[in-house]
Amino acid sequence: MTDWEAVIGLEIHVQLATQTKMFCSCSPVFGDDPNTHTCPVCLGLPGALPVANAQAVHLGLMIGLALGCSLASQSVFHRKNYFYADSPKGYQISQFDQPLCGPGNLAGVRIHRVHLEDDAAKLIHASESGRIAGADSSTVDFNRAGTPLAEIVTEPDLHSAAQAREWLALLRTTLRTLGVSDVSMDEGSLRCDANISLRRVGDQTLGTKTELKNMNSFRFVERGIEAEIIRQRELLDSGQTVTQETLHFDPRSGSLTTLRSKEEAHDYRYFPEPDLLPVEVTEAMIASARDALPELPIERAARYVSELQIDDVLAERLAGDAELAEFFDAVVEAADKSIEARVLATWVSDDAAGRAGDDGLLASKLEPAALAELVALVDDGSITTAAGRTVLDQLFEVGGSPAAIVSDQGLGKVDGGDELEAAVDAAIAAEPEAAEKVRAGEQKALGPLVGVVMKHTSGRADGGEVRKLLLERLGS
Amino acid sequence: MSNDPTALTAASSAALVKSGELDASDLFEAWLGRAELDTFGALSWIAQAGESPEQVDGPLGGVPLAVKDLFCTEGVPSQSGSKILEGYKPPYTASVVEALAKSGAPLLCKTHQDEFAMGSSNENCAFGPVLNPWDKSRVPGGSSGGSAVAVAAGLAPWALGTDTGGSIRQPAALCGIVGLKPTYGSVSRYGMIAFASSLDQAGPLTQDVTDAALLFSQMIARDPRDATSVGHQESIHLPDRRDLTGVRLGVPEELSGDGIEPGVRATFEETLERARELGAEVVPCPLPHAPHALSAYYLIAPAECSSNLARFDGVRYGQRVDPGDGLDAMYSATRAAGFGPEVRRRIMLGTYALSSGYYDAYYGRAQRVRTLIQRDFDEAFANCDAIVTPTSSSVAFPLGSRTADPLSMYLSDFCTVPMSLAGIPAISIPNGMSEGLPTGFQIAGPAFAENSILGIAHALESSIQFDRSGARV
Amino acid sequence: MIAKMLDRSEVIHIARLARLNLDEGEIERTAIELSGILDHVERISELDLEGVEPTAHAVATRGELRPDIQGASLSRDQALAEAPVTDGVGFIVPSPGA
Numbered sequence A: 001m002t003d004w005e006a007v008i009g010l011e012i013h014v015q016l017a018t019q020t021k022m023f024c025s026c027s028p029v030f031g032d033d034p035n036t037h038t039c040p041v042c043l044g045l046p047g048a049l050p051v052a053n054a055q056a057v058h059l060g061l062m063i064g065l066a067l068g069c070s071l072a073s074q075s076v077f078h079r080k081n082y083f084y085a086d087s088p089k090g091y092q093i094s095q096f097d098q099p100l101c102g103p104g105n106l107a108g109v110r111i112h113r114v115h116l117e118d119d120a121a122k123l124i125h126a127s128e129s130g131r132i133a134g135a136d137s138s139t140v141d142f143n144r145a146g147t148p149l150a151e152i153v154t155e156p157d158l159h160s161a162a163q164a165r166e167w168l169a170l171l172r173t174t175l176r177t178l179g180v181s182d183v184s185m186d187e188g189s190l191r192c193d194a195n196i197s198l199r200r201v202g203d204q205t206l207g208t209k210t211e212l213k214n215m216n217s218f219r220f221v222e223r224g225i226e227a228e229i230i231r232q233r234e235l236l237d238s239g240q241t242v243t244q245e246t247l248h249f250d251p252r253s254g255s256l257t258t259l260r261s262k263e264e265a266h267d268y269r270y271f272p273e274p275d276l277l278p279v280e281v282t283e284a285m286i287a288s289a290r291d292a293l294p295e296l297p298i299e300r301a302a303r304y305v306s307e308l309q310i311d312d313v314l315a316e317r318l319a320g321d322a323e324l325a326e327f328f329d330a331v332v333e334a335a336d337k338s339i340e341a342r343v344l345a346t347w348v349s350d351d352a353a354g355r356a357g358d359d360g361l362l363a364s365k366l367e368p369a370a371l372a373e374l375v376a377l378v379d380d381g382s383i384t385t386a387a388g389r390t391v392l393d394q395l396f397e398v399g400g401s402p403a404a405i406v407s408d409q410g411l412g413k414v415d416g417g418d419e420l421e422a423a424v425d426a427a428i429a430a431e432p433e434a435a436e437k438v439r440a441g442e443q444k445a446l447g448p449l450v451g452v453v454m455k456h457t458s459g460r461a462d463g464g465e466v467r468k469l470l471l472e473r474l475g476s
Numbered sequence B: 001m002s003n004d005p006t007a008l009t010a011a012s013s014a015a016l017v018k019s020g021e022l023d024a025s026d027l028f029e030a031w032l033g034r035a036e037l038d039t040f041g042a043l044s045w046i047a048q049a050g051e052s053p054e055q056v057d058g059p060l061g062g063v064p065l066a067v068k069d070l071f072c073t074e075g076v077p078s079q080s081g082s083k084i085l086e087g088y089k090p091p092y093t094a095s096v097v098e099a100l101a102k103s104g105a106p107l108l109c110k111t112h113q114d115e116f117a118m119g120s121s122n123e124n125c126a127f128g129p130v131l132n133p134w135d136k137s138r139v140p141g142g143s144s145g146g147s148a149v150a151v152a153a154g155l156a157p158w159a160l161g162t163d164t165g166g167s168i169r170q171p172a173a174l175c176g177i178v179g180l181k182p183t184y185g186s187v188s189r190y191g192m193i194a195f196a197s198s199l200d201q202a203g204p205l206t207q208d209v210t211d212a213a214l215l216f217s218q219m220i221a222r223d224p225r226d227a228t229s230v231g232h233q234e235s236i237h238l239p240d241r242r243d244l245t246g247v248r249l250g251v252p253e254e255l256s257g258d259g260i261e262p263g264v265r266a267t268f269e270e271t272l273e274r275a276r277e278l279g280a281e282v283v284p285c286p287l288p289h290a291p292h293a294l295s296a297y298y299l300i301a302p303a304e305c306s307s308n309l310a311r312f313d314g315v316r317y318g319q320r321v322d323p324g325d326g327l328d329a330m331y332s333a334t335r336a337a338g339f340g341p342e343v344r345r346r347i348m349l350g351t352y353a354l355s356s357g358y359y360d361a362y363y364g365r366a367q368r369v370r371t372l373i374q375r376d377f378d379e380a381f382a383n384c385d386a387i388v389t390p391t392s393s394s395v396a397f398p399l400g401s402r403t404a405d406p407l408s409m410y411l412s413d414f415c416t417v418p419m420s421l422a423g424i425p426a427i428s429i430p431n432g433m434s435e436g437l438p439t440g441f442q443i444a445g446p447a448f449a450e451n452s453i454l455g456i457a458h459a460l461e462s463s464i465q466f467d468r469s470g471a472r473v
Numbered sequence C: 001m002i003a004k005m006l007d008r009s010e011v012i013h014i015a016r017l018a019r020l021n022l023d024e025g026e027i028e029r030t031a032i033e034l035s036g037i038l039d040h041v042e043r044i045s046e047l048d049l050e051g052v053e054p055t056a057h058a059v060a061t062r063g064e065l066r067p068d069i070q071g072a073s074l075s076r077d078q079a080l081a082e083a084p085v086t087d088g089v090g091f092i093v094p095s096p097g098a
């Protein structure tokens, strides 16, 4: 059997977080009543003309800079002509041979280009809108028409479905960190198409590719690509050929259906949009985009490793989640400098994030400063790690100050003294058999005795100290 | 002064309104009466009596305006001469119409035109042809034929038209009035139903050069709603030039020799002689690529129109024909029924010129020819102040005489298209009669040199003393 | 470039791209007319255009951008006012699939 290598390129459409649409001053808000955000321009009324949104250009430049792209000094809008009910003008205004951003790279995947364009309207098919089945009409809502999009096109540098998903997640975090988009796949503000082909391992030439359209979740991206790789492999293994076509992945059935074959391919008749003049990208525009760039996930991970001595895996895990990384940065900022960042990182990544679940840390009551204070209490031995976790539960649910929770609930460490001695005596009384064994020199029998002490002290006692006391008592 | 204010030029009426000798609403009512006299099929809509503006204090003095059908006017039919837009009432008004109303030129009537401004005879109008007031068996020219006739016949004091390849200048010439195609970008296109976006430009059609300058002075503005609008580099003043001392007029052999009718040629020569008498120096001025302008134009304009007219699909406005066989069938049936033959022809031509494999040979090549034509003008204007040619190679031709052969119709734009491709201003003034019909004299200048060409036109006009009474009803 | 006669299938293809129904007679006529026009306009192929840049706009060269500030939108009734077929909420179109 031949070994095949998958070659995958992605095309990602990102809805830009602007106040107005790409070429008119309507709001691009999602989810409002149909046809309440339109004007002559985005409805394609006779005589209306487009004017490009400066903020969309600004956000496009930020994306280009973040993806290491070369920026065009002059960018040209073209018309992409096609008829469809979602196209109010009969063409889309997009960029063709002079995109805003040229080649770049994100985490080893080359970016081919980033360009700006306007989104289409939304078609509500009769069956979906709940009217009689078999109805032969659709309803068009032009609220989405004209929403500004950045289209990010990669080179075919990905080689598995899992890798594609992982890279897409990094891109999404990067875009979220930039603040250029809501990047919600649910609401369609991040949409992904994939070009997929297979070739023999070691071959340089590309095989025939298919295009997988509109996968609307990370899971479907991975499953869709996987399904298409398997389909192509089966075709090739059985001596058949792959046909160039556009496919749709149905996540429910897991099946792939043809949307359009090469013969039906559109002839878009691209030509320079005569209603718009070329966008001149000035030094000032680039400087302002550069000034607006926050620290990017990749840069952040590198900083965690070099400045905070956090190991690679943990650094990437933190930096790969914009929200988590921001939280972590705030904890570091608030914490006493004597506490190692590594320790703080583990608390944030393992304990705090582990409790956060799907809603994220921001949905909890936990404040970064409170976590910093909590780690300090554990670090200086005021409370045990176990007690610290109990405090964290409280901080998550109701918030507040760790020191107050510790004193209110008596979670302070039990060190020596009457309380601990009483607990040790009680344990020896409760587990006479184990006590006997320890007296006889069987050290491993200490376990159940320690357990009882811990239970009595609600985990507030230091394990080492408990052992020492027990051994003293049992004269061994 | 005559008791009939409609016998005056627009500028004269405006002056009387401003001095308080004439009441603006009386003027409006008087012109409503004139508009009712339309027996040429020129007007597509007329304001109601009593719709005159209450207050007029702008520089245009309340002199009402005829507006070509393709300008969107809120709540008023704006059909661009097309069946596909029959009865269409837009929810907004074109920037330039709005600006002129604000300056004191309220909407009096709208005028018929060739469908989507495609044509040179006004015979491509879905609502019937427009007839030439000098001879009703002849065409008025196009595509702003209704506007030209409205002014020539005295149905309206002045009018707004659009010029893509000659659509203001040629009908002005054929109807014996003044028509100015401004520098591309000086007037907003927002709200003008597009034909060819990189060429379309609104301009005045008027009784004389002074009226043209007055109306144009209030049209120029950079409009934030039109990304291609740049406004004007200087304000426009009313021309007072009466001599041409020190002016060099360039005559391009390519646009004034072969193919010009003898009668048109004769008045052109007479006007050149007059210019010399007024002190001008007349010099030859080659435009070597001008003969290729028509070819480039008939690739660029159809290509742009094929895309501009894609929005007429029977979904959001306009007529729909639905055979009940799905979306594509509805599109094809709607567009076949809604567009007339010339519009369909140009959409086909433009679609072909842009289609896969042909772009470079046709559209791309035409855009390069455009560069050469522009360079020709740049070089020419290094040697002369203005370029002069006949506006039209012929006088108004009989209805139906060119409809069977699209190419012969396209040749009507031979002298006007080069200036359109170069985006430069050009004015046509009436300069005599041939076969009982008016001829036109075109004066073109460098970009934004409207004051200069209006001045030259004014000096010639004062000398020619063209009698346009023959067209007035 | 050599002027060529458009054939039937090309005319049908272009009409399909442009969404224009043409009947048999029109297909024939259009093939002849377009061929005639193309024959004329193809004279520009005589010109040496080596190194000549295309001109998309004759006068203005740089586009002004629009500030990202919301303006007025149409009401839904205004938006739907001229629609040939509407349900008061949206524009009704024949199903693309039909």
Ligand SMILES: [Mg+2]
Pocket: A013, A094, A117, A151
């Ligand atoms: Mg796209």
Ligand SMILES: [Zn+2]
Pocket: A021, A024, A025, A026, A037, A038, A039, A040, A041, A042, A043, A146
């Ligand atoms: Zn809008």
